[in-house]
Amino acid sequence: MRRMPELPEVEVTRLSFASAIAGASIVALRLGQPLRWPLGCDPGMLTGRQVLQVRRRGKYLLIDLSKGMLMLHLGMSGSLSFGPAGLAAGKHDHVDLLTDRGLLRLHDPRRFGALVYADNENDAVAQKLLGHLGVEPLSDGFDPALFAKDLKKKNAPIKQVLLAGELVVGVGNIYASEALFLAGIRPTTRASRISKPRAFKLHGAIRDVLARAVAQGGSTLRDFSNAQGQNGYFQLQANVYDRAGQPCRVCNAPIKRLVQGQRSTFYCPVCQKP
DNA sequence: CCATATACCTGGCAGC
DNA sequence: TGCTGCCAGGTATATG
Numbered sequence: 657m658r659r660m661p662e663l664p665e666v667e668v669t670r671l672s673f674a675s676a677i678a679g680a681s682i683v684a685l686r687l688g689q690p691l692r693w694p695l696g697c698d699p700g701m702l703t704g705r706q707v708l709q710v711r712r713r714g715k716y717l718l719i720d721l722s723k724g725m726l727m728l729h730l731g732m733s734g735s736l737s738f739g740p741a742g743l744a745a746g747k748h749d750h751v752d753l754l755t756d757r758g759l760l761r762l763h764d765p766r767r768f769g770a771l772v773y774a775d776n777e778n779d780a781v782a783q784k785l786l787g788h789l790g791v792e793p794l795s796d797g798f799d800p801a802l803f804a805k806d807l808k809k810k811n812a813p814i815k816q817v818l819l820a821g822e823l824v825v826g827v828g829n830i831y832a833s834e835a836l837f838l839a840g841i842r843p844t845t846r847a848s849r850i851s852k853p854r855a856f857k858l859h860g861a862i863r864d865v866l867a868r869a870v871a872q873g874g875s876t877l878r879d880f881s882n883a884q885g886q887n888g889y890f891q892l893q894a895n896v897y898d899r900a901g902q903p904c905r906v907c908n909a910p911i912k913r914l915v916q917g918q919r920s921t922f923y924c925p926v927c928q929k930p
Numbered sequence: 931c932c933a934t935a936t937a938c939c940t941g942g943c944a945g946c
Numbered sequence: 947t948g949c950t951g952c953c954a955g956g957t958a959t960a961t962g
Binding site: 692 | 935
Binding site: 660661662665692693715729730731732733766768769784785819820821828829830919920 | 953954955956957958
């Protein structure tokens, strides 16, 4: 089973265990093999602290504790499960946060994920990871006029501007291609050359594709399961992602693939204009 | 400061 | 079957 932790998948994961873990007391934190970054504190120090709530910022899950917080990232291959304690950890289970309400477990074969402790959201450790992040795409703060204005300042290809997450967070490799298709914009188009009406259209497309993915349970292109082990509905079908050579669902032209910043990009050469 | 490349790590898959 | 090479959802950091 494959997971695809872009914003919708992270949000669906959050929704699947946030209320169940809120109020729990930490019994122990066990770490497996090293993840992308060290925890940054002695795991034993967390014992007895209470989980207040779980928030999301971009693709990070922020676990607020009665004292301090944990920042958790799923990387490229991470997934969370929350359930009864006692299941033996597998080869790729690298975080076990045991609480009096159950076990939160991070399974992450590639180990690009991370769990990092910070005293609070404003300290240097947290700011290093969160400080540069752009606006939340599903929040009221994601303003079309401001987005259009910000795009004017960026000379890089729009696909890479979206992926960078400095203007707007949560748009990963898949949804970047999909949103640009919906907006009719070629991924290679320089952000600075996108007109206000097209920027507005892209703004709407980003919101639309992400909101629909969250509403449908997070999974779009491949298997995905939330922390309760439930699958998404698979209703969102990709228009362009991973469809190189296949006919565009709108105009039948063959979908093209190119590489931008070492990542695959897919687009319709007819529906998407430079 | 800006844009692009690199590094991290394992597993799945196509091709031979 | 087994090997090899390539590809994969992210993002801080290094380099030009």
